[in-house]
Amino acid sequence: MRSPIFLIFFGIVAGVTVAAETPxxxxxGPEFAKYYKESETFTCISAxxxxxxxxxxxxxxxxxxxxxxxxxxxxCAHLSPLSPAFLGxxxxxxxxxTNALPGYYCKNKGHQPSYVPFTVVNDGVCDYDLCCDGxxxxxxxxxxxxxxxxxxxxxxxxxQDEQRQKSLSSAAKRRKEIVADAExxxxxxxxxxxxxxxxxxxxxxxxxxxxxxLAEAERQERSKVVKxxxxxxxxxxxxxxxxxxxxxxxxSLVEVRxxxxxxxxxxxxxxxxLSTFKEEYNPNFNDEGVKRAVRSxxxxxxxxxxxxxxxxxxxxxxxxxxxxxxxxxINWSEWEEPEESDVDVRKCSSGISTLSTSDSAxxxxxxxxLPTSMRDWLDxxxxxLRVILVENGILAATHSPDGESKELEDARxxxxxxxxxxxxxxxxxxxxxEDLEKDYGVDDVFRALKGQCVSKESGEYTYExxxxxxxxxxxxxxxxxxxxxxxxxxxxxxVNDEVPPDGKGLGSGERVALRYENGQQCWNGPNRSTLxxxxxxxxxxxxxxxxxxxxxxxxxxxxxxxxxxxEKKEERPKDEL
Numbered sequence: 001m002r003s004p005i006f007l008i009f010f011g012i013v014a015g016v017t018v019a020a021e022t023p024x025x026x027x028x029g030p031e032f033a034k035y036y037k038e039s040e041t042f043t044c045i046s047a048x049x050x051x052x053x054x055x056x057x058x059x060x061x062x063x064x065x066x067x068x069x070x071x072x073x074x075x076c077a078h079l080s081p082l083s084p085a086f087l088g089x090x091x092x093x094x095x096x097x098t099n100a101l102p103g104y105y106c107k108n109k110g111h112q113p114s115y116v117p118f119t120v121v122n123d124g125v126c127d128y129d130l131c132c133d134g135x136x137x138x139x140x141x142x143x144x145x146x147x148x149x150x151x152x153x154x155x156x157x158x159x160q161d162e163q164r165q166k167s168l169s170s171a172a173k174r175r176k177e178i179v180a181d182a183e184x185x186x187x188x189x190x191x192x193x194x195x196x197x198x199x200x201x202x203x204x205x206x207x208x209x210x211x212x213x214l215a216e217a218e219r220q221e222r223s224k225v226v227k228x229x230x231x232x233x234x235x236x237x238x239x240x241x242x243x244x245x246x247x248x249x250x251x252s253l254v255e256v257r258x259x260x261x262x263x264x265x266x267x268x269x270x271x272x273x274l275s276t277f278k279e280e281y282n283p284n285f286n287d288e289g290v291k292r293a294v295r296s297x298x299x300x301x302x303x304x305x306x307x308x309x310x311x312x313x314x315x316x317x318x319x320x321x322x323x324x325x326x327x328x329x330i331n332w333s334e335w336e337e338p339e340e341s342d343v344d345v346r347k348c349s350s351g352i353s354t355l356s357t358s359d360s361a362x363x364x365x366x367x368x369x370l371p372t373s374m375r376d377w378l379d380x381x382x383x384x385l386r387v388i389l390v391e392n393g394i395l396a397a398t399h400s401p402d403g404e405s406k407e408l409e410d411a412r413x414x415x416x417x418x419x420x421x422x423x424x425x426x427x428x429x430x431x432x433x434e435d436l437e438k439d440y441g442v443d444d445v446f447r448a449l450k451g452q453c454v455s456k457e458s459g460e461y462t463y464e465x466x467x468x469x470x471x472x473x474x475x476x477x478x479x480x481x482x483x484x485x486x487x488x489x490x491x492x493x494x495v496n497d498e499v500p501p502d503g504k505g506l507g508s509g510e511r512v513a514l515r516y517e518n519g520q521q522c523w524n525g526p527n528r529s530t531l532x533x534x535x536x537x538x539x540x541x542x543x544x545x546x547x548x549x550x551x552x553x554x555x556x557x558x559x560x561x562x563x564x565x566x567e568k569k570e571e572r573p574k575d576e577l
Contacts, residue, residue, distance in 0.1 A: 025057050026072030026138065029105035029115065035068065044068050045100040066100035067118075072138070077118035106131035111154030128153065164503045171538045174560035181448035182440065189432050196429045203422035210415040217411040221404065222387055254321050275301075439490050440468075441512065445561045446490070449540075454557065456542035463545050465555060471516045471530040484553055485516025485530040495533065504543045504558060506535045512562045522551035530555060536563035 024033050035045050042057055044050040044064035052063050058072045067076025079099045103115035108131065116130040122139040126146035130136075132153040134146025274297045281290060370378065404412075440447040449467040456463050457476070463484075464472040471484040491513045499505040512534045519528030530553040537558025544556040 026135075027058070027101075027104045027121070028071045029102075029113070032071075032101060042069060064100075065097055068100040070118075071101055072104065072121070074118045074121040074123070077121075104131075104136055106133055106135050108133050108150045108154075109148075110150040111157060160501050160503075167503060167538045168536065168563065171536055171560040171563045174538065175445070175563045178445055178448045178561055179443045182444040182446075185447050186436070186444055189435055193429060193432050193436070196425050196432070200422065200425050200429065203418060203425060207415065207418045207422055210411070210418050214408075214411045214415050217408045219387055220383075221408050250321055253317070257317055257321075441490050441561070442565055449559075449561060452540070454540045454542050456545065458545050463542065463555070465532060465542060465557060468514070471519070471532070471553070471555070482528070483519045484528045485519040488515045488517045491515055493531075493533065504537070504541070506533055506556055511535060512565060519551075525551050527551070528553070532557055534559055534562045536560065 024030070025036050028036055032045075036042065036057075038054065040054055041051045042054050044052070044066055045068040046066035047064060050064060052069060056063050057069055060070070060073045060075045062076040062079070063069045064076075065079075067079045070076045076099060079097060099118065101115075103117050104121045106114050106116060108114060111132050114130060116127060116136055120127050120130070121136050122141045124137070124141045124144045126134055126144065127136060128134070128146070128149050131146075132150040133148045137144055137146040274293075278294050278297055281294060440450075446468055451466065451469060453464055453466040453469075455465070460476055462474045462476060464474065466472070468487045470486055473482040473484050492510050493513045494509070495506045495511050496508045497506045499507045514532040514534070516530040516532065517527070519530070521527045528551045532555045534557050538560060539558070540560075541558045542555060543558055544554075546554050548554050
């Protein structure tokens with residue numbers, strides 16, 4: 001037999017349990033249940049100064065200005081900020097005229113609960129995509145009875161959701177791989193920057209050293225003794241002119257001889273033809289023209305022929321046409337010797353004195369009598385003296401008629417090559433440093449995707465997105481492609497779209513967006529631009545392309561690169577079983 005105390009305790013617990021399980025009014029969601037606990041009166045949610053009898057809940061008449069007294073009917077579906085004042089009274093700024101509830105609450109046992117617009121409550125249509133338990137048609141208007149399909153709908157949804165979760169898991173894994181690739185690429189850039197800085201330091205030292213080498217080579221070049229150019233005597237000039245004229249005549253003789261030989265060969269060929277014609281023609285053939293030709297040939301053959309091109313004459317011509325060096329007829333070098341004019345330019349250009357030819361020759365020969373050590377010492381001092389005079393403007397710098405020496409040219413080329421290499425390394429360093437400062441998104445993820453492209457056919461065109469590069473439009477019929485925009489920046493925007501069952505949609509919340517601007521200009525319009533809105537997907541895939549206004553495009557693209565970035569995790573309320 002149970003004690004009275006136990007019975008009293010059990011009664012109290014049972015009473016509390018019954019009170020806790022008091023059913024909510026039709027159409028009220030669990031988050032709004034706290035407003036409907038009173039058993040006698042109801043206080044309007046957005047207008048706490050208004051109290052009505054609990055019996056007026058869901059009586060199909062809008063008593064509260066916020067419609068909170070009709071959670072299970074469509075009586076207050078018309079409410080908006082433009083609704084008329086409540087019951088003819090002056091509206092107050094703290095009384096809302098919009099619906100306090102998000103909609104009619106469908107429990108959808110076996111599936112996910114949801115809110116549907118008040119306008120679809122008891123409209124005679126079964127809205128299974130919104131309210132799979134059919135509770136929105138509780139009044140059975142027009143005899144419509146909506147069966148509970150939540151078991152089938154929930155089963156299909158859970159199957160699709162399982163696939164979506166697997167896809168999201170694969171996408172998250174793929175994103176980790178992309179981030180790893182981006183980190184590797186960034187590390188390569190950082191390593192290249194480090195090596196370039198080392199190369200630049202070495203290059204600067206090398207350039208300074210080569211600049212010193214060039215300065216020394218130029219100094220040595222200025223210190224050289226340059227002898228005056230060779231000057232031909234009058235007899236030498238005359239001999240040179242005669243030699244050139246003889247060469248011209250020799251060439252003309254060779255050409256005339258060649259023409260003669262060609263003419264003789266043609267004459268011999270024609271004589272053979274006419275001789276054969278005379279022997280083979282028919283004398284009985286009565287043709288005066290042929291007879292005249294034969295008689296003329298006989299007269300020509302009977303004449304005495306002059307001797308042309310006999311062997312003796314040809315041998316003479318062969319000797320004449322040989323170069324002078326082979327025949328030994330004239331030694332032109334004897335007649336073309338220059339006059340002695342090798343006066344030291346150092347002394348001539350200084351304006352101090354002018355030496356005669358014999359004097360200058362003696363000066364040059366004087367060094368030959370000195371010991372080697374003394375000769376080198378004297379030469380070094382003379383060169384230093386000349387450099388000092390040139391650098392102070394006392395003596396004019398001389399230039400060799402043959403141009404710069406090979407040593408000076410090599411020094412200048414080596415310095416230029418080193419400077420070009422140093423400038424190229426500096427340009428590369430600047431480019432890589434700017435690359436590190438660029439925005440490649442969270443975790444530098446788009447660094448790994450840069451340059452890769454994804455495309456989709458839509459209508460008559462194929463659309464292409466190249467990450468951080470360009471967006472393009474190509475006609476399926478061929479022809480040139482159209483640039484829809486060049487990459488400008490990475491941005492974030494808010495979206496509020498429904499996700500289709502296959503998961504290929506933007507959903508709601510903050511999304512990463514890529515802006516492409518300054519594309520090709522539209523005819524009689526602006527430059528094309530594209531906003532690329534990204535959502536999480538297992539692979540790079542273009543879902544949708546729209547032209548929101550003239551030459552302003554929007555692409556919806558799925559990619560694992562943005563998985564887990566700014567996406568609201570979908571709440572999964574428990575089934576109300």
